[in-house]
Amino acid sequence: MEYYEEPNARVALGLRRPEPGDWYHGYPEYHVERDDDKCIRCLVCVRQCPYDCTFYDPYRHGVYNVHENCVNCRRCEFMCPTSAIRMTKWGAGFRDNDNWKQKTIRTVYKQADSGAVSLTGLGNDREYVSYFDRMVIDASQVTNPSIDPLREPMELRAYIGKKPERHTNPPEVYPNLKAELPVIFAPMSFGAISFNFQRGLAMAAKEAGTYFNTGEGGLHPDLRQYGDHAIVQIASGRFGVSLDYLSNAAACEIKIGQGAKPGIGGHLPGEKVTWDVSRTRMIPEGSDALSPAPQHDIYSIEDLRLLIYGLKEATEYTRPVSVKIAAVHNVAAIASGIVRAGADIVVVDGFRGGTGAAPAVIRDHVGIPVEVALAQVDQRLREEGIRHQASLIAAGGIRSSADVIKGLALGADAFYIGTAAMVAVGCTACQQCHRGRCSWGITTNRPDLAPRLQPEVAAERLTNLLHGWAHEIKEMLGMMGLNSIESLRGNRLKLRGVGMTQVELDTLGIQQAGL
Amino acid sequence: MATEPTLAPAVMEPVVISAAGLSYRHLNEQVRSAIRSGATEITLNDVMGHRYIGTGIHAPGVTIHVNGVPGEDLGAFLDGPHIIVHNNAQDGVGNTMNEGRIEIHGQAGDVVGYGMRGGRILIRGDVGYRVGIHMKGYRDKQPLIVTGGCAGNFYGEYMAGGCQVLLGIGQSDKKPVVGQYCASGMHGGVMYIRGELDGWKLGKEVQQIPLDRHDREFLKPVLEDFCETFAVKEKLLEFDRFVRIAPVSARPYGRLYVY
Numbered sequence: 001m002e003y004y005e006e007p008n009a010r011v012a013l014g015l016r017r018p019e020p021g022d023w024y025h026g027y028p029e030y031h032v033e034r035d036d037d038k039c040i041r042c043l044v045c046v047r048q049c050p051y052d053c054t055f056y057d058p059y060r061h062g063v064y065n066v067h068e069n070c071v072n073c074r075r076c077e078f079m080c081p082t083s084a085i086r087m088t089k090w091g092a093g094f095r096d097n098d099n100w101k102q103k104t105i106r107t108v109y110k111q112a113d114s115g116a117v118s119l120t121g122l123g124n125d126r127e128y129v130s131y132f133d134r135m136v137i138d139a140s141q142v143t144n145p146s147i148d149p150l151r152e153p154m155e156l157r158a159y160i161g162k163k164p165e166r167h168t169n170p171p172e173v174y175p176n177l178k179a180e181l182p183v184i185f186a187p188m189s190f191g192a193i194s195f196n197f198q199r200g201l202a203m204a205a206k207e208a209g210t211y212f213n214t215g216e217g218g219l220h221p222d223l224r225q226y227g228d229h230a231i232v233q234i235a236s237g238r239f240g241v242s243l244d245y246l247s248n249a250a251a252c253e254i255k256i257g258q259g260a261k262p263g264i265g266g267h268l269p270g271e272k273v274t275w276d277v278s279r280t281r282m283i284p285e286g287s288d289a290l291s292p293a294p295q296h297d298i299y300s301i302e303d304l305r306l307l308i309y310g311l312k313e314a315t316e317y318t319r320p321v322s323v324k325i326a327a328v329h330n331v332a333a334i335a336s337g338i339v340r341a342g343a344d345i346v347v348v349d350g351f352r353g354g355t356g357a358a359p360a361v362i363r364d365h366v367g368i369p370v371e372v373a374l375a376q377v378d379q380r381l382r383e384e385g386i387r388h389q390a391s392l393i394a395a396g397g398i399r400s401s402a403d404v405i406k407g408l409a410l411g412a413d414a415f416y417i418g419t420a421a422m423v424a425v426g427c428t429a430c431q432q433c434h435r436g437r438c439s440w441g442i443t444t445n446r447p448d449l450a451p452r453l454q455p456e457v458a459a460e461r462l463t464n465l466l467h468g469w470a471h472e473i474k475e476m477l478g479m480m481g482l483n484s485i486e487s488l489r490g491n492r493l494k495l496r497g498v499g500m501t502q503v504e505l506d507t508l509g510i511q512q513a514g515l
Numbered sequence: 516m517a518t519e520p521t522l523a524p525a526v527m528e529p530v531v532i533s534a535a536g537l538s539y540r541h542l543n544e545q546v547r548s549a550i551r552s553g554a555t556e557i558t559l560n561d562v563m564g565h566r567y568i569g570t571g572i573h574a575p576g577v578t579i580h581v582n583g584v585p586g587e588d589l590g591a592f593l594d595g596p597h598i599i600v601h602n603n604a605q606d607g608v609g610n611t612m613n614e615g616r617i618e619i620h621g622q623a624g625d626v627v628g629y630g631m632r633g634g635r636i637l638i639r640g641d642v643g644y645r646v647g648i649h650m651k652g653y654r655d656k657q658p659l660i661v662t663g664g665c666a667g668n669f670y671g672e673y674m675a676g677g678c679q680v681l682l683g684i685g686q687s688d689k690k691p692v693v694g695q696y697c698a699s700g701m702h703g704g705v706m707y708i709r710g711e712l713d714g715w716k717l718g719k720e721v722q723q724i725p726l727d728r729h730d731r732e733f734l735k736p737v738l739e740d741f742c743e744t745f746a747v748k749e750k751l752l753e754f755d756r757f758v759r760i761a762p763v764s765a766r767p768y769g770r771l772y773v774y
């Protein structure tokens with residue numbers, strides 16, 4: 001196991017050169033600059049760095065770095081009591097070349113070193129166009145007065161699930177999730193994330209009146225009490241899925257795909273399957289937890305229907321059933337099939353969504369942006385007259401309340417936030433989640449690292465984030481002269497595009513700014 | 516919602532329900548309400564492809580007899596009951612089953628016992644593709660599937676725990692005991708296969724091992740249970756005809772990735 005390895009002898013000796021054949025580490029990317037005058041040799045940075053990068057040399061009575069191991073997680077910089085540390089880029093890098101960038105070259109080195117699949121974490125980090133950033137929001141002027149959210153009621157509550165087609169007396173009622181704001185924590189499994197972080201998510205979900213999602217890793221016995229605020233996932237590996245798991249939760253979600261890695265499955269390496277993870281997933285300690293992409297009992301929409309109704313039967317039709325897919329080509333047709341199969345909620349996860357671990361080549365090149373997927377799915381379901389049969393949750397790349405407002409106008413009922421929730425509790429987007437030694441205690445269960453995040457602190461910060469967004473959403477609704485998110489849903493007239501082609505505007509179903 | 520187990524009265528007449536003309540949803544509602552009112556013996560007659568029989572029922576000590584052919588997902592998420600099918604069954608028997616016992620006095624379709632984590636499934640005849648895939652075992656919860664006949668492709672794929680026994684009764688040159696890609700991706704648990712097994716059909720993650728004393732001790736009661744349940748007279752206890760298949764490593768893909 002990685003954690004129990006002897007400290008790297010090279011690090012202990014402070015030798016810079018990596019082992020022969022390790023070209024990837026031959027060129028440092030970052031430089032840990034330490035102001036020796038300011039440094040008081042407290043060794044905080046030595047203890048805080050989980051990446052074998054910082055060491056103390058008693059002979060020189062100084063603190064030094066093996067720079068090529070540094071991933072720029074900024075933990076040492078954050079913790080240093082005297083602000084002696086400053087991260088910089090290492091030198092000039094390779095000769096300027098827009099085609100062969102540093103990252104491209106280094107990835108080739110890494111694979112030539114190892115012959116393996118290059119793994120990474122978090123979300124797509126490439127420069128694709130962001131449609132969120134090319135949409136602007138309308139506001140009321142003169143003829144349509146805006147509303148002051150501080151003095152007038154604003155409705156942010158989202159009912160998520162199937163709605164009746166028309167009003168009847170008595171009304172038809174279907175099981176719905178009731179979220180006090182249309183923001184839900186994205187699926188992140190215990191194992192991929194630390195217990196403390198998941199507990200923080202659960203506490204914040206309860207506090208803010210929304211939901212967290214267990215991911216495909218089961219529900220820890222200590223979190224059972226948050227069942228009313230839990231959406232539980234059923235994926236191909238069926239980890240931790242039992243009758244109690246299903247019936248104790250607010251909703252069940254069938255995971256078909258993930259935006260960060262459409263078409264490939266989950267794989268929690270054996271070293272992350274600790275005692276606690278093992279009992280939550282109900283598998284032996286130290287064994288690989290394989291969750292391959294295909295659920296081998298689902299080869300068609302009819303098979304999907306079988307599982308959807310199986311879950312409904314198991315929960316006696318008291319819970320909405322959700323189906324989560326990655327945003328890919330033809331997503332609208334797929335979503336239509338899912339709704340017709342009986343799903344109450346469809347989650348569309350865009351290609352900017354995060355992951356605990358994925359091959360870099362897939363994270364960076366597969367899938368489509370959630371903005372276009374969302375617009376197309378909403379449009380298609382409306383055209384087919386089945387939009388009321390399911391709610392639509394957009395995921396993958398929601399960074400702010402502005403994205404929420406824009407997504408609402410494109411037709412979403414609610415949103416999943418994953419990376420934003422991690423950043424709220426300290427994540428610096430260093431993309432090392434797959435290595436299981438997150439220096440902020442978020443995506444690790446290593447006993448020395450996981451306690452760095454305390455559940456109460458996480459819960460408070462997450463609740464703050466949701467409150468902040470809720471206020472902003474109210475402000476933006478008021479500024480548009482609306483008093484509920486219902487009035488904004490699918491209201492694309494409130495959006496305009498800047499710097500897009502006509503095809504892009506048409507795909508999103510919005511008009512050019514100025515018109 | 517889980518059906519709460521109620522204390523059964525001392526004597527309760529067996530409940531007989533006719534499924535004729537009922538949708539699966541209504542049939543299953545009737546089964547649940549019978550269990551709630553304390554029935555421990557339920558017989559379902561005229562079953563014609565009704566899905567989800569016994570699905571999501573938490574009721575140890577209840578026996579459900581199924582006369583006719585049940586539909587898909589028989590006993591999915593099953594938690595306790597004993598289901599006896601006096602006929603063939605379709606796909607998805609015992610999907611993600613947790614506890615209980617299912618007996619099929621005929622053949623069963625594809626994906627029997629998907630992600631099963633406890634209890635026992637006994638099948639008299641043949642089974643289809645992908646039987647016992649993703650089976651999990653944890654501590655004292657070790658699921659078991661015994662198949663009397665032969666199995667299709669991907670038998671025990673991704674198996675992570677528990678045990679499968681394949682007896683191959685009725686196998687011949689034209690009908691091999693198991694299809695291709697047997698045990699591919701298997702990384703836990705064990706399977707015992709009786710009869711001729713071509714090595715090339717096995718996934719590369721597993722190895723064949725002759726039985727030892729421990730295996731024989733484990734298999735003996737299992738085989739006796741099978742013979743008794745289905746009144747099988749064939750001598751199954753010739754252990755030299757069995758081979759044990761177990762994974763080489765609990766971490767089949769440990770060296771595939773670079774950080």
Ligand code: SF4
Binds near residue numbers: 038040043
């Ligand atoms: S944390 Fe700051 S002051 Fe302490 S040893 Fe490191 S650089 Fe020096």
Ligand code: SF4
Binds near residue numbers: 032048049065069074
């Ligand atoms: S703590 Fe992070 S930023 Fe600091 S030296 Fe280690 S890897 Fe680099």
Ligand code: SF4
Binds near residue numbers: 422426427
């Ligand atoms: S969760 Fe941790 S490892 Fe992952 S990107 Fe954030 S700081 Fe880095």
